[in-house]
Amino acid sequence: MTIPDSSQLSSTGQEKLRRLAPDPNALDIEYPDRKLFEICSRLGLPLVALRDHLTAQDHKERDCHWNESGHQRVSELLCNLYRQLALPKTAFIANGRARVIHNVEPAVGYERLTP
Secondary structure: EEOOHHHHOOOOHHHHHHHHOOOOOOOOOOOHHHHHHHHHHHHHHOEEEEEOOOHHHEOOOOOOEOOHHEEEEEEEEHHHHHHHHHHOEEEEEEEEEEEEOOOOOOOOOOOEEEE
């Protein structure tokens, strides 16, 4: 999974990156994701470019960290990917919330759920 900086996700941010680049016309915002995709494809590994799933509005203002909507989007994406991969799973209740863990025995105080 690649994680973009918020400046990569808006035209204003991309323009700022171009102004800072040694050759503004050669700046390719998608280059890192494209190269990583090529490498992962050769190795048979999946890759998710979050640049395709997040917007600049999913980041905190003047901060590279995600805000609540950014965390929600990534959480939903990870849940969907997990379901698609159909990994063996075991569910537990912890602090009143369901947790899904891979083939692990529950820790003391955790209740096993039927998946």
